[in-house]
Amino acid sequence: MGRPSGEPPDPDEPDRSEWQRDTEPIPRTPRPDEGPGFGDGPAFGDGPAFGDGPAYAESAGYGRDETAYVPPDISEEDLAGLRTDAAGMPIGPRRVLPLEDEPSTLVARYLFPTERYRGEWKRHWIHLTTPLLIGTAATFALGYLSGFLARQQVSGLTTVAVIVWLAIMGWVAWQVGDWYFDRFILTNKRVMVVNGIITRKVGMMPLLRVTDMKYEQSPLGRALNYGTFVLESAGQDQALREIKHLPNPNELYLRVVEEMYEPQAVEARLGKDAEDAKADDGA
Template identity: 70%
Template structure:
């Protein structure tokens, strides 16, 4: 290939090979066999206006120049869902030989009443999880410390016959324990939810907060575990999205982070395998009930 100036190429030019490689035409896809669901052309050939291989008045599938055939989608062809063998599903099953059991499974076949109100009818429920009990460490420690400190203080004040201060100490203890109970209830209603469409976090007792992110918009996902998290099996999930503003980014203190990470990634990249496995498990459960 000559240079832009019309002069012959310099054999000692170090960038010659790179320039020639970058200017090579992109080959179009060719195949003598039609793809699934496609058949021989019926009617006139579609026109292809450029080298990209995409037609103006036909399906976006290039013709085969070697055989002179054009493949178009067969309107009589029915969609065939992928079929997975038992060997392919063996690694995903809980009783797979030589593998650890999957610890993260849907807690129930159906979502709880707390979660069901936030799911639309065509959405497929995959599971819901409460945060790890480590999430309650701070309020529980405060409640225990308040019990000892205020208990000792109220006893000392009662021995000195200081009634008003004793009453204040007791009321303060009730206030602290009420706050601890509130935190426990808030933890109970705090759920991380996974469906085939999105991930959600629902929390709050009086003021409900619902944050969600579509799985299609998740560009990166990771989880972090401190040494304590590895010992007690909890971690923090970090979700990155294509948008700058997102309602759901960091989710702290989720249980079984490795298994939960695999569950979310599987739902993102292998949704058909999830459907196949869950359908097989449902069939086996029905067979066991019938037996």
């Protein structure tokens, strides 16, 4: 409350005029639209950014004489030895087997023009183990039996033994021929098995009907790289269910699955192979 006019000043009250003269006014910060402010200098983003490399180093005043960092060139072969499987063993990159261009004359007759051929495979040579062992055992048995019958001077039984041996070897040759004409075939629409020398048997299953597919490998199969394929088709009986002694089962399994679920990848790889072949011919 102010003092009434005409009343003498209180001697104990400080002189306000002196207090007001000793204090200085607090400068007021102008608004951006009133005068020069923070934004009147060079824009914050106009200078070199942190990720600009040499520009940032030059503006900061260091690294002027050093060359820019170049990352090392690491190829796929260099990384192959660093990859490990679940057991901690090193594994290499997947090697895709080349796709055959044309089917053999044995297979071409069973394909129609609109389907695309993907490959054919004979069964693994382990498929011939039984007939080859029988033929080898029969040969040793004939040699021993011939010497024994010659000492006994029984020529008629020796002739019979030779006839039996020839029959066994004929059966072995038949099994080898049947193995040669037995083919597993893959196209973009179906899987097929063709076998038989005189009586030909052709079994097939459309890829669209395959509901489950797996392959099994015994310890010997893992060592010799063969396996047994099992195909399922909606719980129905089918011509193809179990196909034994197929070579390189892992790559064959990936190829069939890729054809079922990623046909565009197969087409892309085929197109790339065709371009590479043309480039090699042009060179």
